[in-house]
Amino acid sequence: MIQRHISPDCLPAFLHEATHHWCFMNAVGMAVSLLHQRALTDAAAYRGGGRDKDLARRITGAMMRYEAFIALQRPLAEGLALFAEFDLSSHGTLPRLCPVLARVADYFSPGVIASFEPEEHRDAVTRNMLDFVLGSTRRQQQVVTRRLDVLIQSTDPEGGGYLPGYLLVKALWSASMGVDARLGDPELFFSYAIEYLYTDLGLIAHLLDEDDSQHAVDQMIEYFVRRVIDFGRADHAANLDEFLASNRDRKMYTEFDAWARHCNRRWEVDDATADLGADRLIALHDETLERASDEDLVRNIALMFQRTVLSLGRHPVTVAVGERDRYTVKDGEQVVMTGTYAFGLPIGTVVDGHVNVSIDAYNGCAAIELSIGDDTPVYWFSDDASEDWRHSFHSTRAALSRAEGEAQELLTLLRDVARQASGVIYPLEIARDRATVATEVFTHLAAGVLTAAMEQRAPDLDAVAKSVTLLTPAGLAGVFDRIRYVRALAWGGLVMSTGALPDLDTARRLFEEDRDLHGVAETFDETMDLIRRTGFDKLGNPLFTVRDGRPMFIL
Numbered sequence: 001m002i003q004r005h006i007s008p009d010c011l012p013a014f015l016h017e018a019t020h021h022w023c024f025m026n027a028v029g030m031a032v033s034l035l036h037q038r039a040l041t042d043a044a045a046y047r048g049g050g051r052d053k054d055l056a057r058r059i060t061g062a063m064m065r066y067e068a069f070i071a072l073q074r075p076l077a078e079g080l081a082l083f084a085e086f087d088l089s090s091h092g093t094l095p096r097l098c099p100v101l102a103r104v105a106d107y108f109s110p111g112v113i114a115s116f117e118p119e120e121h122r123d124a125v126t127r128n129m130l131d132f133v134l135g136s137t138r139r140q141q142q143v144v145t146r147r148l149d150v151l152i153q154s155t156d157p158e159g160g161g162y163l164p165g166y167l168l169v170k171a172l173w174s175a176s177m178g179v180d181a182r183l184g185d186p187e188l189f190f191s192y193a194i195e196y197l198y199t200d201l202g203l204i205a206h207l208l209d210e211d212d213s214q215h216a217v218d219q220m221i222e223y224f225v226r227r228v229i230d231f232g233r234a235d236h237a238a239n240l241d242e243f244l245a246s247n248r249d250r251k252m253y254t255e256f257d258a259w260a261r262h263c264n265r266r267w268e269v270d271d272a273t274a275d276l277g278a279d280r281l282i283a284l285h286d287e288t289l290e291r292a293s294d295e296d297l298v299r300n301i302a303l304m305f306q307r308t309v310l311s312l313g314r315h316p317v318t319v320a321v322g323e324r325d326r327y328t329v330k331d332g333e334q335v336v337m338t339g340t341y342a343f344g345l346p347i348g349t350v351v352d353g354h355v356n357v358s359i360d361a362y363n364g365c366a367a368i369e370l371s372i373g374d375d376t377p378v379y380w381f382s383d384d385a386s387e388d389w390r391h392s393f394h395s396t397r398a399a400l401s402r403a404e405g406e407a408q409e410l411l412t413l414l415r416d417v418a419r420q421a422s423g424v425i426y427p428l429e430i431a432r433d434r435a436t437v438a439t440e441v442f443t444h445l446a447a448g449v450l451t452a453a454m455e456q457r458a459p460d461l462d463a464v465a466k467s468v469t470l471l472t473p474a475g476l477a478g479v480f481d482r483i484r485y486v487r488a489l490a491w492g493g494l495v496m497s498t499g500a501l502p503d504l505d506t507a508r509r510l511f512e513e514d515r516d517l518h519g520v521a522e523t524f525d526e527t528m529d530l531i532r533r534t535g536f537d538k539l540g541n542p543l544f545t546v547r548d549g550r551p552m553f554i555l
Contacts, residue, residue, distance in 0.1 A: 009334065011108055011137045012085045012146060018100045019081040025099075026198040027264045027281065031207050032069060034284045035062050041288070043413045060418040061212025064431035068217045069207055072224055072435035075157065075442050076197065079165030083173075083190060086147050086166075087497045089134055090127045091185040095248040097123075098191040101130060106364045108133050135498030144517050147490040151555065152477040155468065157439040163475045164443040168228070169193070170555060171449035175232030182240055186497070192243055195265060196231060201277030202269035203227065208280035217431045221438045229445060230268060239267045257282050319370060320350045329355060329368070337368060360389065367393055443468055450554075451540035463540050470538060476555075479538050480531075484520050488527050489543060491518040492553040507551040 023029060039062045046055050090101055097105060105126050137143060153163040172193060176183045183189045197203075206220040253259035260281045266274040317336070320328045329337040337357065345351065356369040365385035370378045377397075381390055418427050447467040451460065470478045476486045491514060492501075501507045511524035520527050528544050528551075535543035535554075543554045 009142075010336070011104065011133070012143055014107070015084040015088065015100060015104065016081040018103055019084040020077055022099050023077050023080060023194055023198050026194065027260070028198045028200065028203055028207070031204045031281055031284065032066060034281075034288045035066055035208065038284060038288050039063055039066070039414055043417060046417055047413055056417050056420060057212040058210070059414060060427055061210065061216065063414055063418050064212075064214065064217050064427055065207055065209070065220055067428045068221060068431040068435040069224070071432045072221055072438060075161030075165035075168060075439050076228065077165070078161045079167070079169035080190065080194065082150060082162065082166040083169045083186075085143075086138070086494060087170075088186050088190055089497055089499065090130055090187045092124075092127055093182060093185040093188040093244075094191060095244065097126070097130075098187055100190075101187060103359060103364055104133070105130060107359070107366075131498060135500055138494040138498055139514065139517065141517055144487065144491050144494060147494060148483070148487045150475075151486050151490055152475045152483065154473060155443045155471045155475065157436050157443070161439065163471075164439065164446065167446035167450070167471075167555075168442045171446040172228075172231050174554075175449055176234075176236055179233065180236040180240055183236065188240075191247075192236075192240060193231070195243060196234070196239070196267060197227065199264040200227065200269065201264050201266055201274040201281075203277070204264075204281050205273050205277035208277070208284055214427075214431070217434065221435055225438055225441050227268075228442065232449070234268055256285055260285070316352070317355045317370075318350055318352055319345075319355075321345050321347050323347060329370075358393075360385075363389075365389055369397070443471075447471065447539075460540075467539050480534055484518065485527065485531055485534070488518045488520045489531065489553060489555060492544065492551070493555060496551065496553050501551045503549055504546065504551055 024032070039059050042055055042059045042062075046052060046059065049055075084100055088101065090097060096102075150162050150166055153159060155164045155167070157164060173183070173186075173189050176189060176193075183192065203220075203224060206216070206223045209216045209220070251263070253263060261275075261278045264278070269277075316331070318330050320330070322328065326338065328335055336355075354371045356371075357366065358369070359366045363384070364382075366382040367385065367390075368380040370380075379390075379394070381393075385393075415428060444464055448464045451463045451467055472478075476489065477483060480486050488511075491511075492507075495501055495507075495510060495514075500510065508524040511518070511520075511527070515521075522530070531544050532542035535541050541554060545552050545554070
């Protein structure tokens with residue numbers, strides 16, 4: 001069996017990937033996945049059924065909305081993932097840990113340590129241990145460097161959306177705190193924002209619109225951009241009351257219909273649009289998974305099961321089997337997993353291979369798939385992996401390679417069909433490009449909050465344009481003359497996220513201790529004075545301030 005322990009060096013990447021996975025595990029992610037899978041089924045029918053024109057148009061409309069949405073939400077998803085890496089911690093506002101931190105607790109030891117405590121103390125102990133694990137990890141050179149690399153990226157949406165997405169999420173956090181102070185808890189904001197944006201029945205209604213024209217794509221883009229902009233002034237007080245109540249008393253639904261209608265959000269959405277979103281999601285689910293042909297069903301179930309499983313990647317490893325049936329999995333010299341050996345290799349064996357580590361995003365159980373040459377893979381499962389889950393994992397793994405191969409083949413056909421059925425030559429590319437261009441609004445929104453938040457005033461459009469111009473080529477490298485000052489900001493934000501900066505004296509001491517991390521020769525006070533003056537002069541925001549005696553890094 002697998003012991004629940006992963007090397008702390010994997011934590012930043014784990015937080016990033018777990019956030020992506022959680023976003024798409026929600027209703028919007030399910031709608032996107034079902035839309036894509038139905039398009040694959042339609043492509044197979046089109047290939048074998050006389051090339052029906054109505055089917056071709058349905059494929060084209062679906063794939064334009066799919067391609068547009070993937071591009072449209074990318075900066076937001078990347079921003080949330082980076083927020084998880086650099087800012088996420090738990091202040092205990094949520095009655096239970098959010099899924100990302102719950103998985104961290106499972107696999108980076110806090111949950112194991114807390115299990116020895118009386119039940120009434122476990123939550124507090126787990127949260128305290130999480131603070132320790134996150135704090136010690138974020139004061140490592142590779143994490144400071146990673147955050148620096150993000151802060152000096154271009155804000156051009158074609159660059160992947162990392163910096164504009166991160167600036168956007170930080171701006172939404174700042175704006176939402178001004179509406180409801182409870183959102184100062186990073187975990188509550190993070191969980192609530194994902195719920196607000198990725199369980200939205202209004203978005204699902206637009207995403208699953210059966211209109212096959214570019215107009216439907218434009219309407220979806222407009223809706224999503226407006227939804228993000230309006231987040232800063234939404235009725236968070238009422239929404240948070242509902243969210244916290246549902247988090248405390250989670251209802252279980254045995255029917256997909258009931259889940260779709262009652263477990264997804266209608267915040268700031270009129271009832272007719274929300275009902276339409278639920279109706280369309282239920283109909284697509286039934287068509288894709290309930291009424292599909294046997295051949296399509298095998299592929300769709302395999303791909304849907306894969307959605308629930310977070311893959312930590314494929315790694316070349318060596319596996320050594322020790323005494324008392326213990327095994328050690330190494331990536332180079334780094335131990336990535338240890339546990340109790342349960343299969344057929346003799347004690348003392350050291351073998352090269354590849355390992356896929358997978359974690360179920362819902363229940364946290366895990367599987368290690370070890371491949372050695374062309375031999376049949378060997379699997380290890382965590383103690384909490386039920387027989388049903390193991391059976392599903394085995395059967396879908398067997399079907400998955402075939403399903404993915406067929407999906408790639410049909411994907412080529414999808415693009416060809418879309419070109420043939422559309423009035424333009426490259427409909428999918430045009431839809432994707434329109435969505436990417438629309439994300440420029442996110443950068444301006446983030447810059448607007450950045451330039452106005454400290455003075456609590458409406459953003460000046462000229463100042464916003466100036467900030468965007470400065471940030472576009474290379475992020476904060478266009479603001480400061482020396483990269484080391486951006487590195488100091490990267491360091492400060494990471495240390496602040498752990499709660500380790502209660503006062504200026506502590507900040508000065510840690511700044512001195514961590515000179516090898518940030519590489520700044522000046523004192524803390526000299527560095528912060530330069531950052532404040534430069535930030536205010538060039539961005540209208542000092543980027544560092546002191547509030548109630550506590551040092552505050554704005555980014």
